[in-house]
Amino acid sequence: MKKGSAHIVTLVQLLILCAMFSTAFMVSRGFFNDLLTAKQYGLEICALFGAVLLTLTLPFKRQIKFTKADGLVVLFVLWHLLSELLSDAPYSSYSKTLFNTLLWSLIYVFVRNQSAGPLFHWGGVSLFLLIALGQAGLGLMQLYGFSPSHHALFSITGTFHNPGPFSGFVASALPMALGIIAFPTLVMDASKTINANHPVLLSVFFRVLAWTTLIAVAFVLPPAQSRAAWIAGTVGCLFVLTCHPVFKSFWHSLKNKLHSFSIPMRVLCLFAILLVVLVIGFGLYTMKKGSADGRVLIWQVTSQLIKQKPITGHGSGAFAALYMNEQANWFEAGKGTETQSMVAGSPEAPFNEVLKLWLEKGLLAVVLAGALLYFLLRNKSLPAASSWQADQDQEQSFAGPVPNIGVKGSLIALLVFSFFSYPFAISSFVLQLVFLAALLAGASKTILTIKGRKAILFTLPFAMAILVVSIHYYPHRKEHYQAMSVWHEAERWYNFRAYQAAVETYKKALPELNTNGLFLQMYGKALSMTEKHEESNKVLILAQKYLSSQIIQNTLGDNHKALGNFEAAEKAYRKSSLMIPSSLLPKYLSAKLFIESDQPNKARLLAEDILNSPIKVESSATKEIIREMKKNLDTEE
Structure with missing residues (x-):
């Protein structure tokens, strides 16, 4: 040239x-x-x-x-x-x-x-x-x-x-x-x-x-x-x-x-x-002590997942699919401290790319990446x-x-x-x-x-x-971004509380986004809001393959409760509560479930637990939960 x-x-x-x-x-x-x-x-x-x-x-x-x-x-x-x-x-x-x-x-x-x-x-x-x-x-x-x-x-x-x-x-x-x-x-x-x-x-x-x-x-x-x-x-x-x-x-x-x-x-x-x-x-x-403590918790829980498959890793997307389930196991096993219970959240990433690479691609990928960096920097x-x-x-x-x-x-x-x-x-x-x-x-x-x-x-x-x-990927990516535009539209309908319109819009993007855990979670939630509980459960069960989250468990609990499956609902709410112990919502939903299923003793114990729990973030929702739990206890007395 x-x-x-x-x-x-x-x-x-x-x-x-x-x-x-x-x-x-x-x-x-x-x-x-x-x-x-x-x-x-x-x-x-x-x-x-x-x-x-x-x-x-x-x-x-x-x-x-x-x-x-x-x-x-x-x-x-x-x-x-x-x-x-x-x-x-x-x-x-x-x-x-x-x-x-x-x-x-x-x-x-x-x-x-x-x-x-x-x-x-x-x-x-x-x-x-x-x-x-x-x-x-x-x-x-x-x-x-x-x-x-x-x-x-x-x-x-x-x-x-x-x-x-x-x-x-x-x-x-x-x-x-x-x-x-x-x-x-x-x-x-x-x-x-x-x-x-x-x-x-x-x-x-x-x-x-x-x-x-x-x-x-x-x-x-x-x-x-x-x-x-x-x-x-x-x-x-x-x-x-x-x-x-x-x-x-x-x-x-x-x-x-x-x-x-x-x-x-x-x-x-x-x-x-x-x-x-x-x-x-x-x-x-x-x-930012709380942020630092939260990241330490994330690294500890992520390390537990790495131990399961340290050499080859779990595969791409494993953190989103597995992390919150493992965090629930962490607290259920009694490994979590009171401080960790307060700082635990629902992270989108492990806040450490080396740990993420190790989790998803294994030690072999970490070694290759390390060798590459060595030759780049020397x-x-x-x-x-x-x-x-x-x-x-x-x-x-x-x-x-x-x-x-x-x-x-x-x-x-x-x-x-x-x-x-x-x-x-x-x-x-x-x-x-x-x-x-x-x-x-x-x-x-x-x-x-x-x-x-x-x-x-x-x-x-x-x-x-x-x-x-x-040439091969151009039409596929065009369809992908069209689906992302539809998703954006569906989210807008949902935020306007036009749930039926949201469901119809989500359905259009489903063929392209049927392996996206967050999309499936939001679609399943919209179906639940339109009282299509069985269909919502099917979508949420699929979503769990790609995403573990408190929202999925809460919505599964709501669906099972509406269908009269109180035992399954209790299990879902409990798992949600273990994922983020400081969250009052799953405990509140469990208490409401016990009241409606005629289990007053369980409802009272859970109401007392809620009232004695420290509040991580005070909001109108938490105030309403505490007010209702106090009212339930006063009614029983």
Whole structure:
């Protein structure tokens, strides 16, 4: 491929990458759970253009180089798909898992295709910073009332559903910005390589962008109050600083000075450092103690599920399908403390992506992911010669190393944030992860090189496969998003208490969403509200295959009670109560059941239990429950 044509292709790739990153700002397309679904929808559209570009350009590649990182990515993808086939109780549609795997693999190849080129590398880094800067700016506007947030309880959310994901998203840009600021010489060298005519202007642009992003993110993170993002940004920035020559010199002199101290003085210094770390950690813990205790509970319960299938995992969607049932078992076995009873809730994720990966894909997936990260982070430079698909003209245009310290720092920040949150349930975060990994993958050791005709024999079938898969999945994804629009409409009918209209609308989306546990739960609830109790139970029993929740148990209890199956109703209410011990609703429903089934002793004991229970969140509903329980006890007396 000629030099001019290569530059045009790179610019087109950057435009598509810009569109991909910009999907983080999508908030409304008329879908259910629009803040997340709209972002995924936009990304898939952009990926389609990326697929077309790859189909047109891959056959013209003269050389293909696979690195160790590429090989581990392939192994991880293969195990990700194979583990689903080995799962004896699938909790998610295999077609959905296959599509998501192919989508992110396509984006990895799209970025990897030009990852070593200086124009694409620095263009991608600039886009990464610009999107974070845009989110930080929006967060500041929300803070000062110039723009509405997307959550009634929080003033800062960006285009996300709460401050947590927003903070993690912008914090991941801090190390990358700091890397540009801390290494101006390398930035100037890269600027000369990209544009020899105006290197100073280009260097100034990178540095101004980095400083602006750093300042904006630093201003917006404290009021967002996400401890996970603070820790992630700090760790990523510390990594960048430790790579700086000034720090290395300082560390070397510090070690020499420490060696000159006596052993008691060294112990005292170590104790002082540990004390500072403990004080900071305790401060972060007490800042949101209930949230921290809740996450510890989630990790403990998740570990119980991991013990059941530690090597191969339970399969995709296992957390949603199994967690609340296991939490009920945890409290039924008496393992839960009083504090845990109060902080227990109904989490959508384990707030730790490593635990989730281990739970769903097993220890093998964790080992593969760890090995991949090792090879991504251990490299010192990103030479063009290690490009996964390098043209000769591209290699000639870029002989020097691309500094990737900031890229590594951002990857570390993203990973640290994932230890305390659920970023990879959101497409914008997965895009960040894949982008950073693909940029770094070329620096690991080359294990296979394909040249000449052999390269064409590989790339041409690969390009055709991308085209065929894209054509195959396009109508399926179109039907999926049509169903998501119908779901959104059904939810609106339900919120207006037009339950019959909601049921009719839910039914239209059922063929496409019949493996979505949340959809089935909401459909079953709507059927119960229209007094179609038997039909509701059928839908809810199906829902339990993909989702365990208190709402499902409460609705099953209501249905069984209406059908006169009091024993089954009592069992469902009791399970609901064990899922979240501090919740008064299932106890209240059980008490009403005992009254209506002429079991006054059980009703009185449960009423006393409710009145003696601490109230987690006081509301009009809890006040009404307590008032009615007091009235029932007074009536009995």
